[in-house]
Amino acid sequence: MKKLLMAASAMTLCATAALAQDVVRMGTEGAYPPYNYIDDNGQVAGYERELGDELCARAELTCEWVTNDWDSIIPNLLSGNYDTIMAGMNITKERAETIAFTENYTPPAASKYMALDEGVDLKGAIVAAQVNTLQSEYVAGAGETLAEYATLDDAVAAVRNGEADAVFADYDALKPFAEEGDLKWVGDDVQLGDGVGMGLRQSDTELKDKFNKAIESMKADGTLNDLITKYFGEDAQHY
Template structure:
C-alpha cells in the first residue's frame, strides 16, 4: 500500500468538516483493483463499492472526487474533500498528520516484477510510484530507485527496459504479470499496517461513523466477500 512522503503538515489547518450534508470521498482513480475510472469515466473498483456501502451504513450522502496521488493528503488537509479512500496504508508517518479508521484490509504483500528472472532486486534499478511505501522500501535497499508519478508508468518503464524491475502492491501486479511478459521475482514484502480511510484530525466524529461501518462489515462477513470479489489479499 502507499505511503505519502509528508512535507506539508503545515497545511493541517482547521479545515474541519462541520458534518456537511454531502461527504466528499477523495480517491486516486488509477490503482486497480482498489480504485480506477471505468469506461464511463466513473470511479470504480473495490473501494468504490466499499465506500458506497460504508456511506449507506453510516447514513451519509457521499460523492466521489479524484485527485493525483502526490497531493492527496495535502488536498484533504486543505478541505478539497472530507476523507481519503485510496489504497492508503496506515503508517506511523501518516498518523502524525491524519487519523485513520480501522483497517479494511490486513497488511497485504508488495512484490517485485521484472522481464528477467535473473534480476537481483537489491542491486538493480527499480521503479516505484512516487511517495509510496514501496518507494520508501526500495530506498532502504542497495537498489537504485526511480520514481514515477503513476503506477502505470512504473510498469511501462520495465517493459521499455528503462529499469530492471518494478515494486508495487502485489494485488495491482497480479493481472499485469498474467497478461504480459513480466514475472514476479524475489520474495514478497509485507509493508504497512493494512489499508484504512484517512481523515483530518479535526473530523474525528466523521471518522468514527466510518469506523463503525467498517467494523459492521467485518462482523457480518460482507467485507471479506467484497475483498474476495475483487481478488484482494488481506482478508479477515
C-alpha cells in the same frame, strides 16, 4: 502503498468538520486498480468505490467521489478539498502524525517485485515504484537504484520498455499485470504497513467513528470478505 511527503506544518487545517456539510466528499486517486480506477463511463470504480458507497449507506451519509493526483492527496485533504481518502493508502505511524485513520478495511498484504527476466539480480538493479509510496521508500533504502513514476502503470511501463529492471508494488495491485504473461514474480515478499484504511482530518472524530462502525459491521456480517474476494481473489488476505 503510499508515503507522506509534506509535513502537517505546511498545511492549513479545514476549520469546518465534515459532518457539518450536506455531502461527505470521498477523495481517491482513480489510477490504482483494483482499489480504484476510472471506468469507461468516466466514473470512479473498483474495490474502494463499491466499499465506500456501502460504508456511506450504512453510516447514513450522502457521499460524492472526488479524484486527486496521488502526490498531493494528503495535502488536499488537509486543505479541505475533500473529507476522506480512500486510495489504497496504508496505515503508518508517520502518516498518523498528520491525519487520522479508520481501522483497516484491507488486511496487511505483501509487496512484491516483478521483472521481464526471472533471473534479474535485484542488488544494484534499477527498480521502478510509484512516487511517494511505502514501496519507493523501501527501495531507496534497500541498496537498489530507485526510479519513481507518477502512477503504477508508468512504473510497469518502465520495465517493459527497458528503463527499469524491475517494478516493486503491492502484490494485489501487480496481480493484473502478472496475468498478462510477460512479467514474472522475482525476489522475496516484503511486508509493509498496517493494512489499508480511510484517511480523515484529525478533527473529524465523529465522521471517523461513523465509518469505523460501518467497517466493523461489514467485517461482522462477512460482506467485507465478500468484496475482498470479488476484487482480489480467494488467495487474498481476509478477515
